[in-house]
Amino acid sequence: MLSNDGDEDDELPPDEVSQKLDNLLLQETEGRGRPKALCYEDILMIIVRHPETGQTIPAMAIKFVHHKGSDRKPKPTIFFFTPTKMLLFCPVSIIIALALHDQAFAAPSLTTAARVLQTRNQGGTLCTPLRWKESMLKVLIFRRLDRNGKLSGNEAMLYASLRDAMMQQSLDAGYEQHWTPKYCRRGAANSANGNASDAVRDQMMRYDPKFATFHGAYLNERVDLTRDPRATRDMVPQDVWANQQPDPEIMKLEQRRVALKGGTYQRNRQTVKDYCKYYFHNRPTWDIERQARGEPDEEYIEPAIELNIPERAKLADLICKQPADFTQDEMLQKRIQAIDLIVALYSKRETSKRRRIGPRVTETPIKNESPGLEIESYPTDPFPLLLDVRQYPNCFGDKQLTFEECTFRYYRPRIRDDHFDNYHLPDRECT
Numbered sequence: 001m002l003s004n005d006g007d008e009d010d011e012l013p014p015d016e017v018s019q020k021l022d023n024l025l026l027q028e029t030e031g032r033g034r035p036k037a038l039c040y041e042d043i044l045m046i047i048v049r050h051p052e053t054g055q056t057i058p059a060m061a062i063k064f065v066h067h068k069g070s071d072r073k074p075k076p077t078i079f080f081f082t083p084t085k086m087l088l089f090c091p092v093s094i095i096i097a098l099a100l101h102d103q104a105f106a107a108p109s110l111t112t113a114a115r116v117l118q119t120r121n122q123g124g125t126l127c128t129p130l131r132w133k134e135s136m137l138k139v140l141i142f143r144r145l146d147r148n149g150k151l152s153g154n155e156a157m158l159y160a161s162l163r164d165a166m167m168q169q170s171l172d173a174g175y176e177q178h179w180t181p182k183y184c185r186r187g188a189a190n191s192a193n194g195n196a197s198d199a200v201r202d203q204m205m206r207y208d209p210k211f212a213t214f215h216g217a218y219l220n221e222r223v224d225l226t227r228d229p230r231a232t233r234d235m236v237p238q239d240v241w242a243n244q245q246p247d248p249e250i251m252k253l254e255q256r257r258v259a260l261k262g263g264t265y266q267r268n269r270q271t272v273k274d275y276c277k278y279y280f281h282n283r284p285t286w287d288i289e290r291q292a293r294g295e296p297d298e299e300y301i302e303p304a305i306e307l308n309i310p311e312r313a314k315l316a317d318l319i320c321k322q323p324a325d326f327t328q329d330e331m332l333q334k335r336i337q338a339i340d341l342i343v344a345l346y347s348k349r350e351t352s353k354r355r356r357i358g359p360r361v362t363e364t365p366i367k368n369e370s371p372g373l374e375i376e377s378y379p380t381d382p383f384p385l386l387l388d389v390r391q392y393p394n395c396f397g398d399k400q401l402t403f404e405e406c407t408f409r410y411y412r413p414r415i416r417d418d419h420f421d422n423y424h425l426p427d428r429e430c431t
Contacts, residue, residue, distance in 0.1 A: 034138040037156035038062070040104055041137035043095060045130040047119045053328060056120050057083055058092050058130075077206055085331070087338045088319045097342035098141060099132075106131040113339035117332060148423050149349035149400065171233035176226040176280045189214060228283065230300055236275045244271070308402045309348050315341040349400040392416050394424055 034041070044061040063078045084090045096116055099105055110116050110130065121128050142157040162181055170179035185205075192201040199209065207213040250263045290298075307313040318338055326334065387393060390409040398406060410416040 035140055035154065035156060036065075038064070038141045039138050040099075040132045040141065043132075043141070045095065045099070047121060047128040047130065049121065049126060055328060058096065058117060059083075060092055060095060077203075079204075083335065085324075085326075086319075087322060087335060090335070093335060093339050094342070095141070097339045097346070100339070100343045101346040102136065102139065104132050104136040104139070106133050113336040113343070117336055117339075145349075148427070168233065171276070174227050174229045174231040176228070176231070176276065226280065228280065229302070230298075231276065231279055231283075232303070233272065233276075235279065236272055240271075240275065308404060309345065311341050311344040311348060315345060347400060348402070390416055392419060 042063045042065075046059055046061075047056050048059050049055070050057050059080065059082045061078050061080050063076060065076050081091050083092045087093060096113065100111070100113065100116070103111075105116075107130070110119075116130070119128060119130070140154065140156050143152045144155050144157045144161065146152055159181075166180060166183075167178040170177075189201065189205050192204055193214070196204075198214075201214065202209050205214065247263070247267055250267060253263055305316075307316060315338065318334065318341065322334070388409055390413060391407065392410070395401060395406050395408065410419065
């Protein structure tokens with residue numbers, strides 16, 4: 001995950017002046033008793049006037065202390081961000097949503113996205129800083145979730161979480177090669193290259209100009225963005241799985257259950273990877289032959305995506321179907337709506353039960369008055385007096401869960417008891 005960018009001087013002991021400078025820079029994190037990841041005190045959120053439209057917009061400056069997270073190479077760099085036209089790629093909206101969810105603003109009135117985005121500069125000032133609460137300055141911005149889906153207070157989100165999420169979503173989107181966080185870094189470098197001077201580009205990427213790192217590691221390497229919307233991560237046909245011969249190595253591990261599970265998982269992942277490569281290699285040939293035979297083009301039908309959480313469904317519809325001809329006022333309202341949905345989505349969580357919720361759950365102890373209710377509507381009696389023996393009472397009333405997960409019925413009471421032992425009992429023992 002870390003790289004030294006070819007700097008040969010890193011292996012040499014620094015002189016006295018360099019050592020003093022490193023110690024001063026390390027005071028930004030270790031010397032101040034704060035986590036080494038991004039905290040609220042590293043972000044300056046301000047309201048500024050747009051130079052062209054004259055309207056007030058939010059902007060922010062983020063200070064990154066360490067170079068790619070390496071403690072031994074502190075390189076403080078400040079990046080400035082302004083709202084983007086595409087809500088999907090707007091980091092300012094994400095930070096505002098996180099701050100609203102954490103209630104991090106010092107001003108008590110800043111409780112909604114509308115109040116934040118509609119803040120105006122007063123008294124002829126050019127900008128208005130949005131201060132954080134003193135108790136939130138050293139709180140991590142991106143925090144991990146524990147096994148019960150609760151947000152940790154002092155543990156940073158893992159790099160592996162971002163890596164795995166990008167890999168799964170990029171493959172589901174139909175890309176031939178899965179994305180990594182380095183793709184975004186390469187994209188930023190390629191965007192700056194040519195639009196800014198080499199010095200500004202190297203400063204943004206925190207490169208030493210004398211080593212020409214950009215030309216050696218980025219410019220001369222290929223990043224594959226080939227995409228076919230008809231290809232998905234789970235596109236391997238069932239007959240391929242059915243006709244696949246048993247792997248001799250896995251057959252030898254049948255007596256070792258743990259190793260068997262690991263081998264099966266790795267084999268399935270390799271099968272998906274091999275078939276994806278096979279598909280992208282042969283798909284152009286298939287299309288050419290179909291055209292030569294005079295067959296009509298295959299009609300691409302966009303797969304239906306079912307989202308159980310209403311806030312996620314609305315947010316996906318908002319950012320994925322955003323028109324390009326929004327006015328300034330319409331853009332402001334859509335941005336407010338998107339931030340409010342993100343804040344609401346932060347309070348939700350999904351469990352493994354969502355994979356087992358399907359058409360088999362046809363009856364419910366709750367009476368539905370109208371079958372035509374909207375997705376966010378719930379039955380009139382969400383908490384019945386009499387529960388099924390396979391339901392767990394503590395899940396009722398949990399606002400973080402979807403309605404289907406709250407009313408989920410386990411196959412047997414024993415499985416329900418295992419759910420209590422694994423997810424609810426540890427918290428009760430701690431209290």
